[in-house]
Amino acid sequence: MSFKTYLIRRFLFMIPLLILISVVSFVIIQLPPGDFLTMYVLQLQSRGYKIAQEEVVRLRARYGLDRPLYLQYFIWIWNIIRYGDLGRSFAYDKPVGELIRERIMLSSFIAILSLLFSWGVGFFIGVYSATHQYSFGDYFFTFLGFIGMSLPGFFIALIVIFISLTYFNYNPMGLFSYEYLSVSWNIWKFLDMMKHIMVAVLALGIGGTASIIRIIRGCLLDELRKAYVITARAKGLSERKLLFKYPIRMAINPLLSTIGWLLPGIFSGEALASIVLNIPTTGPLFLEALMAQDMFLAGSFLLIISTLVIIGSLISDIILAWIDPRIRYG
Amino acid sequence: MEEMYEKVEISLEEKIYLASQWQLIWWKFKRHKLAIIALWILGILYFIAAFCEFLAPYTPETSFDEHIFIPPTPIHIIDDGKLTRPFVYGFNVRMNFETFLREVVPDPEKKYPIRFFYRGEPYKLWGLFESDIHLFGVEDGVIFLFGTDNLGRDIFSRILYGARISLTIGLVGIALSLILGLLLGGLAGYLGGTVDEVIMRGVDFLVSIPTIPLWMSLSAALPRNWPITKTYFAITIILSAVGWCGLARVTRGKFLSLKEEDFITAARLVGCSNLRIIFKHFLPSFLSYIIVSVTLSIPNMILGETALSFLGLGLQPPAISWGILLQQAQDLNVMTNHPWVLIPCLFVFITVLMFNFLGDGLRDAADPYSR
Numbered sequence: 234m235s236f237k238t239y240l241i242r243r244f245l246f247m248i249p250l251l252i253l254i255s256v257v258s259f260v261i262i263q264l265p266p267g268d269f270l271t272m273y274v275l276q277l278q279s280r281g282y283k284i285a286q287e288e289v290v291r292l293r294a295r296y297g298l299d300r301p302l303y304l305q306y307f308i309w310i311w312n313i314i315r316y317g318d319l320g321r322s323f324a325y326d327k328p329v330g331e332l333i334r335e336r337i338m339l340s341s342f343i344a345i346l347s348l349l350f351s352w353g354v355g356f357f358i359g360v361y362s363a364t365h366q367y368s369f370g371d372y373f374f375t376f377l378g379f380i381g382m383s384l385p386g387f388f389i390a391l392i393v394i395f396i397s398l399t400y401f402n403y404n405p406m407g408l409f410s411y412e413y414l415s416v417s418w419n420i421w422k423f424l425d426m427m428k429h430i431m432v433a434v435l436a437l438g439i440g441g442t443a444s445i446i447r448i449i450r451g452c453l454l455d456e457l458r459k460a461y462v463i464t465a466r467a468k469g470l471s472e473r474k475l476l477f478k479y480p481i482r483m484a485i486n487p488l489l490s491t492i493g494w495l496l497p498g499i500f501s502g503e504a505l506a507s508i509v510l511n512i513p514t515t516g517p518l519f520l521e522a523l524m525a526q527d528m529f530l531a532g533s534f535l536l537i538i539s540t541l542v543i544i545g546s547l548i549s550d551i552i553l554a555w556i557d558p559r560i561r562y563g
Numbered sequence: 564m565e566e567m568y569e570k571v572e573i574s575l576e577e578k579i580y581l582a583s584q585w586q587l588i589w590w591k592f593k594r595h596k597l598a599i600i601a602l603w604i605l606g607i608l609y610f611i612a613a614f615c616e617f618l619a620p621y622t623p624e625t626s627f628d629e630h631i632f633i634p635p636t637p638i639h640i641i642d643d644g645k646l647t648r649p650f651v652y653g654f655n656v657r658m659n660f661e662t663f664l665r666e667v668v669p670d671p672e673k674k675y676p677i678r679f680f681y682r683g684e685p686y687k688l689w690g691l692f693e694s695d696i697h698l699f700g701v702e703d704g705v706i707f708l709f710g711t712d713n714l715g716r717d718i719f720s721r722i723l724y725g726a727r728i729s730l731t732i733g734l735v736g737i738a739l740s741l742i743l744g745l746l747l748g749g750l751a752g753y754l755g756g757t758v759d760e761v762i763m764r765g766v767d768f769l770v771s772i773p774t775i776p777l778w779m780s781l782s783a784a785l786p787r788n789w790p791i792t793k794t795y796f797a798i799t800i801i802l803s804a805v806g807w808c809g810l811a812r813v814t815r816g817k818f819l820s821l822k823e824e825d826f827i828t829a830a831r832l833v834g835c836s837n838l839r840i841i842f843k844h845f846l847p848s849f850l851s852y853i854i855v856s857v858t859l860s861i862p863n864m865i866l867g868e869t870a871l872s873f874l875g876l877g878l879q880p881p882a883i884s885w886g887i888l889l890q891q892a893q894d895l896n897v898m899t900n901h902p903w904v905l906i907p908c909l910f911v912f913i914t915v916l917m918f919n920f921l922g923d924g925l926r927d928a929a930d931p932y933s934r
Contacts, residue, residue, distance in 0.1 A: 264784035501775035523783035
């Protein structure tokens with residue numbers, strides 16, 4: 234199979250996944266009783282506004298709420314594909330797309346940073362643990378890894394908030410410190426934002442780091458026991474060259490192949506940690522939407538997050554196939 | 564002397580040859596010290612969950628109106644430089660006019676010895692047996708090992724009661740996942756072909772949705788006025804809706820590799836029925852792997868319930884779980900001024916850590932090819 238056919242197959246495989254995910258998101262939108270327009274109208278009335286009957290009819294037709302359920306689904310999808318219209322948030326009285334767009338960038342930014350953090354730290358510790366198997370350092374990092382695995386991101390976020398508030402009198406919550414809130418963009422404001430984001434990255438990255446360490450360590454240990462390593466050592470290759478020439482290259486593969494299942498976890502954790510840290514990403518918005526039963530917002534969030542995860546794992550599969558020919562020929 | 568030495572050697576070796584698979588696993592497992600410790604600690608935690616009514620000094624709903632946000636009560640065993648039975652001091656609450664915070668000052672005049680098997684508030688063990696004997700308590704005074712919350716309820720007692728929901732939700736959830744996972748994974752592996760393709764694509768699909776947002780949306784749809792037990796089971800179903808995927812993958816993989824083994828072919832040739840092959844030959848060969856993966860999936864469920872309850876989407880008060888107790892920590896002022904509301908975190912963390920240690924030990928023990 235050539236690289237091209239592999240790519241095409243992989244793309245085609247993505248389509249049923251995306252369709253299924255859109256169905257699940259739609260089901261979630263439909264779960265609470267009543268459609269969102271009745272909620273919307275009720276909400277407006279409770280605020281004392283009057284909504285014209287024609288307006289309701291027009292919106293009803295736009296979102297197809299007068300049609301049977303399966304048609305509603307197709308209309309929803311059609312609106313997304315044709316107009317990029319994900320529906321309307323009645324709580325914010327804004328199109329969902331507009332609300333999510335602002336925040337999805339920040340969510341992805343934090344997710345990517347914590348993935349990089351997990352990789353960077355996990356890779357080095359994993360290689361160290363494998364090359365120093367059963368040493369004190371190995372046991373120490375294995376133990377730390379267990380702790381990292383057992384601490385969910387939002388616990389770490391809670392603990393960081395507690396420590397920095399009590400001991401450093403510094404509030405890590407929100408995206409900016411108070412004094413930068415109304416300042417226009419400059420380098421200090423950016424640094425301040427990064428400081429706030431780093432807490433979330435740390436909270437999210439630690440769990441991922443723990444699993445990366447385990448994978449790299451196991452993979453490298455398997456590789457180091459292989460005959461070609463022994464041969465190379467017997468021929469007098471330096472330990473350094475011996476390690477970096479092949480075994481490390483082999484051990485990098487799982488870094489890429491784990492993206493597929495690390496990403497859902499990171500986005501899950503990101504939502505939680507951002508809620509705790511009050512960072513304006515999609516997480517807090519999603520929770521608010523669920524609490525207010527603002528279902529178009531909630532369903533669209535699930536759709537977009539899952540699509541991002543699928544695209545992420547698609548990219549990782551493509552890179553993996555590109556650097557490791559065995560996968561596309563296998 | 565030498566003869567005797569040899570004799571012992573042979574019998575030891577014979578013991579290994581004669582031992583069943585489970586005995587071998589157990590011997591190997593016993594060498595894994597962390598896993599053994601983890602097993603003990605988990606045992607204690609589940610014991611606590613079972614007998615929380617007796618172990619807790621107060622009932623979870625008892626609120627001491629005048630004792631709101633009291634810090635943990637220190638226990639003293641030395642009085643006037645002499646060792647005595649454990650006792651606690653009484654305390655006075657007063658306002659510090661420099662910081663404008665309430666301060667709790669121990670009152671050395673008032674000493675309350677801790678009494679064991681103390682007759683305190685009446686309770687019903689498991690809702691069946693009426694009693695009023697608590698493991699410990701103090702007369703006249705109060706004892707709050709982990710402090711009190713915003714309504715003056717004893718956090719220690721509430722944590723013990725919360726263990727009941729937090730620790731069992733993982734077990735019930737995993738039982739559901741296990742049934743689904745074994746059934747669907749087994750079908751996929753045994754039948755192969757289209758069935759395999761459909762089931763495994765379904766697994767791929769479920770795994771690609773971020774779990775917490777999915778759990779959040781599903782549990783947000785649960786009616787808020789449901790009774791606790793109904794919500795409890797709904798939450799376990801939601802948790803296991805995703806939890807079965809990993810188990811299905813393991814089961815399918817094992818079925819696929821076992822299908823080609825000679826002893827399975829032999830069993831088929833002598834005319835064993837499909838059911839007999841599955842229960843007599845398949846199941847025993849991969850049961851250990853299933854146990855390992857079950858142990859490692861329980862923490863996800865416990866953390867899932869904690870996260871949902873923490874966000875207010877899972878079980879609702881008056882239900883008590885560790886996640887619900889943590890809701891208090893959402894308020895920044897409460898958390899910084901009364902850090903003991905974070906103690907439930909510690910219990911969740913220890914439970915999850917112990918399950919991870921246990922799972923790791925079991926994995927090493929169950930793998931015949933490990934060192």
